Structures are given as structure tokens and as C-alpha cells.
Amino acid sequence: MDAILQFFIDWGYLGMFISAFAAGSILPFSSEAVLVACIGLGLDPVLSTIAATAGNVGGEMTCFWMGHLGKREWIEKYLKVEKDKLEKAERFIHGRGAWMAFFSFIPIIGTAVVVVLGLMRSNTWIVLLAMTLGKALRYIIIVWGVLEASSLIK
Template sequence: MDAFIQLLTDWGYWGMFISAFLAGTILPFSSEAVLLACIGLGLDSVLSTLSTTAGNALGGLTCYWIGHLGKMEWIHKYFKVDQKQLDRAVHFIHGRGSWMALFSFLPVIGDAILIVLGLMRANVWIVCISMTVGKLARYALLVAATLGIISLF
């Protein structure tokens, strides 16, 4: 895994985009490690944040699309999304709608939120906008804290 992260780091902005895309899907991957490594190597923090956000949002849309397929047994069988995760996401989303994609950056439940929004056939434009805003805010806070612009603790 370290060699793969090194490869993505060597690719710069494209590596960040790819790592964030993988992390945005249901695959377990850490786009934050690649983002912080690239910034540590001197890449522009704003372009790095935007590249990572774009990749992660596109990966998130794949989760929405998986949900939009609408076959729960496929989601369990092929994508290995746990029923417990989906149940928590349904409870979290219930009565709130498409804007709940804002919280898709959350670990564990974030992918399930997007899958459930796809299952519910939520407005894809609102999902896309709110998801991107949430993911951008997460990466911007992470980068700002790393650069010492803000203190999270």
C-alpha cells in the first residue's frame, strides 16, 4: 500500500484526484494521506484541495449511482455494504432529503448516505452540490490545520 501511495504522490494533482476518487467510492482508501504528502512536498495547497475535492465528489457520485441501481441484494452481494450501515444512513436521512449529502464526508456512514440517496432517487443536482460543499469543507479544514492557519484543538 505504501508503494501505491508513493506512486500517487509522484503523480501530483492527478494522483490526488485518483486517490480521492478511490476514497470517495466504497473502496477503503485514505485520500487525506496523499493530499497531505503532496502538500508537504510543496504542491499548491489550493490546487491540491480542489483536485482532491473533485476526485472525491466524483467517487461519491458513483456511490449515488450504485444506490440508484435500486437492487438492495446487489448492494449487499457485490459492493459489500453492510445492512447496518444502510439502516443508520436511512435513519439519518429520514425527513431531511437531498441536502443530507452534505454529511457524506463522514467516515463509515458517508458512503451509505449517498447510496441511500440514490435508492431514494434524491435530486442528483442537490446531492452533487451539497456533497461537494461538505467534502470541500473537510479538505479545506484539514489543509488549513496542517498549514497552521487554524487550530482544530
């Protein structure tokens, strides 16, 4: 894992984007670790946040389209989502709508929410907007925390 992390860090903003894309998809990866490392190495916090947000939204929109284009059977088979969990997520999201994509930054369930929003054929533009706001806010908070912590050390 250290070699993969180092690879993304060495690639700078592009590495930040790719790692965030991977983390936003169905791959288990921590883009936050790459973001913190990149900021610690002196990359611009604003550009790092933009790269992380864009990559993570891109990866998560891939999951949305997998749900949108797919069938329940495919989601269960290839993404290894149990049928009862998929139905439970759909019942939960049904009354709340596309704005639930705001919470796509939550580990594990965030991706499930987005896949279900795709299956439900939710409004793509609202999903994209809500998802971008949630993910950007998360990364802004992380970057702010890193910058505050580093100012205490100096």
C-alpha cells in the same frame, strides 16, 4: 500501502485526484494522507484542494449512482451492506433529504448515506452540491491545518 501512497504522490495533482476518487468510492483509502504529503512536497494548496475535492466527489457520486441504478439486493450482496443497516440508514435520511449528502465526508457512514440517497432517488443536483460543500470544507480545514503547522515549524 507505502508504495501505493508514493505512486499517487509522484503523479501530483492527477495522483491527488485519483487517490481522492478511490477514497470516495467503496475502496478503503486515505486521500487525506496523499493531500498532506502533496502539500508537504510543495504542490499548490489551492490546486491540491480542488483536485482532492473533485476526485472525492466523483468517487462518491459513483456510489450515489450505484444506489440510484441498483436494487437493494445488489447493494446488500455486492457492497456487503446488511439489510437492517440499510433500512436504518434509510429511516434516518428519510426526513432529512438530499442535504444529508453534506455529511458524506464522514468515514464509512458517509458512503452508506450516499448509497441510500441514490436508492431513495434523491435530487441529484442537491446531492452533488451538498456533497461538494462538505468535502471541500473538510479538505480546506485539512490544508489550513497543514499550512498552520508548517508555519510553526519554520
